[in-house]
Amino acid sequence: MKKTQNVIIKGTKDGLTLHLDDICSYDDLKQEVERKLSSSTLFQEEQQLLSVKVKVGNRFLTNEQEEELKDLIRQKRNLIVEDIETNVISRKEAEKRCRETEIVPVAKVIRSGQVLEIAGDLLLIGDVNPGGTVRATGNIFVMGYLRGIAHAGSAGNAEAVIAASVMKPSQLRISNCINRAPDEMPENESRSMECAYISESQQIAVDRLQVLMKKRPNLTRFEGGL
């Protein structure tokens, strides 16, 4: 068997990095990690915990393999895997990430009893009627009346916002925060062009649309320039 270096250990001031070869077989890699880490004297003197970054280059690891590698490394006394870095992700994962940052336009009235659920940002061209629900993993923009329930950041994104042409919801939710309509809603208030976000006090605040520029500058995705 030819002797190659499948595992290279590098020390930096932030800790250790394991560079794992991305061409050899996964089993060879595992064996070599095992061997390298046990033989190396580097780790035996140190008492405190050492965090390691693992870089696997262009190798695709399944979740199980990632866990296996982490376990393998963790067994070596004082090592903790901080992160496994790879250049590749599965197509499914890539599509999921695309979807999550996509703006999804929907032209529809969401009526009582209906639930519209999407991954990404929702741009609803229409109303959400009382008893209707819209839910998005990202932000929710309603070009119309929001009179039902809106749940933004539904998978746990507290940065998400809800904006509506007319903001008269029965309930607002952002991530895990819930805010229901006040029992006494002044009839004559127009509540037009408003937004909702989670404020510093961890509560849902409703304000003029324009405050979002300051509160959520990341909403702007336009990269600009030619």
Add this chain to the structure above:
Amino acid sequence: MGEAIVVTSGKGGVGKTTTSANIGTALALQGKRVCLVDTDIGLRNLDVVMGLENRIIYDLVDVIEGRCKIHQALVKDKRFDDHLYLLPAAQTSDKTAVQPEQMRKLVNELKQDYDYIIIDCPAGIEQGYKNAVAGADKAIVVTTPETSAVRDADRIIGLLEKEENVESPKLVINRIRSHMMKNGDMLDIDEITTHLSIDLIGIVLDDDEVIKASNHGEPIVLNPNSKASIAYRNIARRILGESVPLQLLDTESKGVFSKIKKFFGVR
């Protein structure tokens, strides 16, 4: 080949049966051949409102289960020559006695012989509703100017929009009391139509004459002088494709009127 129109609402007691009886009668008065179908199995009413109760021999379930032919079950309304018939609901069975597929077949058969099939739907969104819409080509949603009725209408419209064979539903606002609307104690027409965002096909005032007429088994459209009668006849004319402006409510402000005109393209 005729067309089938289901009259539905979600909420009970808002006037589906009254609307079915009156639209059907008005269409017959206009010279169309009409068949009313009562799908409120177990709680039939349409026969009573039409004054045809005593002439029922067979019913919808008898037809579905093959105990008689359709024409044997149809009750002819003698007031309108050969123009108005009723297929009564069964009083003794329940709504599960009929399946949507069977209704579709039956309504299609009726469409061969009649210009309009008016289907009176039971309240609710369960089996009875599913049966009633199964054979329909068009839908009329009835609501009253109350929040709960509008909410249920919204729910029903959402369900109707999922029915591939049913055209976008049209709205009837029934039992309007103009003084309450004027004082803001009732939802106004504009509020209701923007909320439901479907076309308005008619508004009907709350009128004691409607109840009196129903109790006599004579649909109100047969009384030419009542406001509700004119409203129902106008709805029938709109179904026939005429563009008829809405009746003015006594107390209506100009703003509301111009909005109503907009719905019918009247300048």
